[in-house]
Amino acid sequence: MKTVITYGTFDLFHIGHLNLLRRAKELGDYLIVAVSSDAFNAIKGKQCAIPDYERMEIVKAIKYVDKVILEESWDQKISDVQKYDVDVFVMGDDWKGKFDFLKDYCEVVYLPRTEGISTTQIKEEMKGSM
Numbered sequence: 001m002k003t004v005i006t007y008g009t010f011d012l013f014h015i016g017h018l019n020l021l022r023r024a025k026e027l028g029d030y031l032i033v034a035v036s037s038d039a040f041n042a043i044k045g046k047q048c049a050i051p052d053y054e055r056m057e058i059v060k061a062i063k064y065v066d067k068v069i070l071e072e073s074w075d076q077k078i079s080d081v082q083k084y085d086v087d088v089f090v091m092g093d094d095w096k097g098k099f100d101f102l103k104d105y106c107e108v109v110y111l112p113r114t115e116g117i118s119t120t121q122i123k124e125e126m127k128g129s130m
């Protein structure tokens with residue numbers, strides 16, 4: 001069984017997130033998604049519209065996703081890859097190169113982002129329409 005892992009905030013879940021998860025699952029048989037906790041997002045400088053336990057539930061409901069874990073720090077990836085015997089680490093290519101240190105532990109794949117959609121853009125558009 002080929003295990004794939006990816007990490008993200010997945011706030012205001014949108015088609016860019018879905019495209020990423022679908023393509024990540026196509027790279028293996030079992031997809032683990034680490035969803036950033038609210039506390040970790042504060043470290044990332046991200047203010048989420050949706051709390052972490054709801055973002056986890058939404059990601060859990062996606063048919064491509066087999067397991068959801070919490071992402072609580074930048075430093076958990078190596079231990080996650082070892083703990084879950086991960087074969088492939090996947091991220092959107094806005095992160096290209098940032099996680100190449102994982103190449104010592106698993107395959108590292110950066111997938112093209114979905115153009116024209118982002119959580120920030122959704123928030124801006126919502127603000128504009130109020």
Ligand code: C2G
Binds near residue numbers: 010016071
């Ligand atoms: N994504 C995408 N296309 C978009 C928007 C996002 O492919 N239009 C991808 C991102 O590249 C990422 C995933 O969807 O792989 C989740 O995006 P975010 O929720 O914005 O994740 P981020 O805040 O970048 O957190 O340790 C890694 C971080 O937790 C990543």
